[in-house]
Amino acid sequence: MKTPSYGPALTALAASQFVVIMGTSIVNVALPAVQEGIGLADSGMSWVVNAYGLAFGALLLIGGRVADLLGRRRLLLGGLALCTVSSLAAGLATEPWSLLTARALQGVGAAAAAPASLALLLHLFPPGPGRGRALGVWGAVSGAGGAAGVVIGGLLTESWGWPSIFHVSAAGTLLALVATVLLVDAGPADARAGGRLDLTGTLTMSLGLTTLIYGLTAASDFGWSSWPVLASLAAGAVLLTSFGIIESRHPAPLLPPRLLAQGLVTPTNLIMALFGAIWLGMFFFLPVYQQRVLGAGPLETGLSQLPLAATNIAGSVLAPRLARRFGPYVTLGASLGALAAGLLWLGRISADGGYVGNLLGPVVVIGLGSGIAFVQLTGLAVTGVRPADTGLASGLVNATRQLGSTVGLALLTTLAASATASSHGDPAETLTDGYRAAFLVCGAVVTLTALAVPLLARRVRRQAAAAATTTDRTDTARTAPKFPQPAAR
Template sequence: MYKNLRGRPGTVLAAASVAQFVFALDMSVVNVALPAIRTALGFAPLDLSWVVHVYALAFGGLLLLGGRAGDLYGRRRLFVLGLSVFGLCSLAGGLAQAPWQLIAARAGQGLGAAAAAPAALALLTTTFPEGPRRVRAFGVWSAVNAAGGALGVLAGGVLTEYAGWRWVMLVNLPVVASALVLVLAGVPAGARPGRSERLDVPGAVLATGGVGLLVFGVVRTDARGWGSPATLTTLAAAAVLLVAFVRVESRASAPLLRLGLLRSRWIAGANVLVFLAAAGQFTAFYFVSLYLQQVLGMGAAATGAAFLPFSAGLVAGTAVATRLIATRTPRAALVPGALLAAAGLVWFAFISPDGGFLTDVLGPSLVASVGTGLVLAPVAAAATTGIAPGEAGAASGLLNSTRQLGGCVGLAALATVAAHRTGTATDPAALNDGYALGLAVGAALFVLAAVVAIVVLPRRRAAAPDPRPVTPAPNRLEGTPS
């Protein structure tokens, strides 16, 4: 079955990359438009953040479910369905006339992305065999993913300033259409896996509820604080559901996520590393954007343009990483990449209230972005090393979910750190101090990621995965080759 789904490798790579570009773009393109959205639709101040949070909540909470559903019901089906839902909800968001309509559309976008993103990564994993070809494919996918996130800031600023906020939603439509044409042309429908497995409903409910509550609790810390009863109760409930999920999965005959996967040092290490790296990357985007606008006084379009060197550095870093790990293990790029990204954020931490783009932003942007690019492609390769084809969707959903959680948790935590340093002051000098501290802590996260790569990831390549579908045994935590 899996061989029949391979299709045309170049078209599969193009479709997966274009889809990932629009998902990454959508994570950042809306942020710059929030003030205009508030004015146009009459959002209450406390409700405006839900334009961003509800997307993260739906996307992060449903990724594991989307990944496993692709394994069971066909990745091409989930890819097409997810892209279609994402596109229709983008159109609905662009036409929204009331706050609830936009929030509902953003939730639908998150749902569609949660179905399509792991399916796209799983298609890459099963289309390109482990080795140099897969590394190159992941390099292209990672570069496009990184460029989408960085260019989203530019697109958001330009579209908001010159075309109107609605275009930050409508811009997704031609990109989604292109991805749909590519996947429909290049990936055959194939048959469903020849197994009688059903979706693990208890596991799906517990995983979605646990991850969703975790994201919900974290993203609301901007309004309620980490120590508030509401936050503590939400996070405690999330912990209970996730513990129950682990217990249920350890006994399930056909689990949503086979816990034995986490016995692989490649998979476990890559997911811890991507959690830390995503937290550091999201932090850099967030604080640098605020520094440019709130301290240096740059407009939305100029702020977006200031991120172009960051985009170029990300693409360059992933290109170097692809060459570096073609004949070596992902550690060869992950360790220097994480340390280089940390050095760039340390440099960023020396920003000053009377600084400028050339003196305070350009240099550290290039260093941090090249380092981040060196991390992105290898971590995707590491997280799918030794994976049997029948579990590619589950592993891809786990990686995407971990990245999403890392960004949400890291950004919320470091925003709290920065706000504590700033206090109630709103002058540029005080804001500058808070942003600098947040960037310094982000650097520490990348250093910790380098330590994880050194200590956890194996020095040698894993054995080739068994191409046969996996039939998990109940009550056992079978590991994958490491």
Template sequence: MSTPASFPPRSLRPGLLLTLLAGAQFLVVLNTSIVNVALPAIGQDLELTPNGLAWIVTAYLIAFGALLPLGGRLTDLLGHRTAFLAGLLVFAVGSLAAGVSSGAGILIGARAVQGIGAALLSPASLAILLAHWDPGPGRGKALGIWGAASAAGGAAGVLLSGVLTSALGWWAIFAISALLTLPGLIATPLLLARSERKRTARLDVPGALIVTVGLTLLVYGLGAKDTTPLPDFVLPAAGMLLLSALMPIERRAKDPLLPPALLRTRSVATGNLLMLLLGAVWVATFFFLPLYQQKVLGYSPLEAGLTQLPLAAALMAASWAAGRLRGALLPGLIVLAAGLLWLARLPLDGAFLPDLLGPSVLIGAGLGLAFVPLTALGIERAEPRHAGIAGGLINTSRQVGGALGLAILTTLAAPVAAQATPALATLAYGYRRALVAAALIALLAAAGAGIHLLRGRNRATTSAPALPGSS
């Protein structure tokens, strides 16, 4: 790994910087799941309806997913360090407000503020990583560690939610998030040189509005079925209609939010399309597996969280390994599909060791082996001036893919659950259908990855070498 000039001349500084970037991504993903086990306690204290509880989850996800492209563009315009620090500060304010909130409206608003901070943090951390690690094995290893931290955040959220809520109360899950921002706020000015602001560039306001409003309608519409008086298809359709108007506007913009040249880059387009599919599978797995464990097998929330540790450990280990391996993407997607098909057996009298451990490890390994190469694929050919928006775009694809996949797969499972008897067999059968469909999505992504690899081998290239795991 080369040591960029912006590092102070001490050998430990690159490692400390990578710890900072991985920690930021850990914090972002941690807060997608840290409220899950605490929701009943929050609902009881604040007298929330089920729809109100759902908003505590979706307020963060909608703000995060809808603002990621804008956060990526602001990273490029304001400078990486400035955007990273701003993201940490906004996230800390949102976390503190959530921890001391005394009403549902304040808590939901605070969660949205956390999402805004995350939409700056995640693309900024990727842009800094790209700026400080050159293409090749060094960057691949750094991305592997960054991806492993992302996987750790999802698992830690479930565990911390149960432990902190039981020991101290639900406010503690937000207090820990605020405390975790402090090391970053202190270390960032010490580890990063001030990045130059692009004074000649301007924010593409029409493009930012279209992307933000379009993604908000799409993500909210997909996750808010039966909670509005409108037919379920209206809000997603309105979001898609808005987003379809983006490219004609961007082609005429002086400083477009989503540069057409970036979207025409084959690796960027392919990486985002496949990440959309992987996001659908990822979210569906972590949605249906705990439901099966709790509703069919009778696990407590904490037991469900603990029994997902092997999946999380496999995901972290595979993410770390994927940064050091070449050709991990296609095998990872195939392993993921195999694990989902194995898990889809879902016996009514299932036990952890014979029925859940094996498929959980395969699913975790497949997700990790695919996630890091797909992240690399979506950002590695982007020009340095577009690093922030490329990082925001690949994260947006994962978030939107998750919302889209969850909407489709829950719809697929629900009618079966309404018709069959007895109740446990009904639920298990519905979950089976959803997991088989998720496996088919993983196989579709594998087919897309195979086509991309074949085209790449048949085309002579004079660009920089590919990252480990992306070929």
């Protein structure tokens, strides 16, 4: 029997992932222009990114669950349609509230599309070399989408103004929608699972994350001891604790405990959260540093990200080969080590530096390391998961990366603002001190994460040993001689 070819379907699914990731990064270069054009405060500038990221991350879990329950292809199409409409609305916005609302709706659409497309890919490509190659493509287009967003954002902002970035995003998601309709068939990969939605848990988690991230972001404006910050952090903690209690008692929880116990779901998602925080933080601070300190224009800033894009794609393509040769854990640890080295290198930026001297070397190392790490973490996070939980697992790994990005960006912007406020010198030097502090903290966090990777391999060995012991006991019970039992008196 001839194995069916899923190349066209992979192309459409990769296109959907590309436009989702591009929607995250395309605004970064345009942030100074958006701030000036629509009248945003400095704190509001980070919310142009966080409004998207918060909705995206908070709803990814339910997106994965709905994909399993209602059909992955159906949810993917709905998510892409919402991204298209909300992108158009963002481009037409004339007030801060309307822009931030449209960005949040973009995040809702992305939260539906991202886990559905990854779940479809995992069903089309079962474990083996084919899945490894498919995940390599997935990682490559994810990296390309992030970097292309910066390049395209710079070109459009300088040529036609910041609203054009959202119009192009709308066109891209519309094309991905058409490609999905034509190339991805509804079939076994789109099968539905049983169960029902945990709406109470979803609402509690979403409100908890929103208030928590608002408190982290507002700290840069009001201070950590101010009542708005303390109240938001306390409300977030109460709501997220309530979410944990609700999940433990719900018959069909949004995040079933069984999922966290499968394979390497828990540890790899924790690492993915840290990875997301570092990745978005770098994409946020690097373009702002180039424009505010080095005086680069949007187009120059965007084009300067091409080496980062190229090495990120190369790392994603090489990741499956490296994993086959050196093992997934050695490959993951080395890639995180490279990412940490590049970030610590960025911690040496100066106010009077230049792109070649300060940035080119670090971004090449960061691109290569992050491309490999993303593919490895995505693959490990869904390895050993039951087929019925694939959509949920893919939603979880996307959610942890996006939530890590949002929480991390809130913390890093507050850290950078504090370092800038305590610095003495001209404006360019004080801004550089803030960005430098953010990069150094990112590098230190990734270094500690890389050192923890051997624990993953140890966990796998323990699971394998436990499974082998269980199998031996079962085989012994099956092959043991059966003796007649004495008759009851």
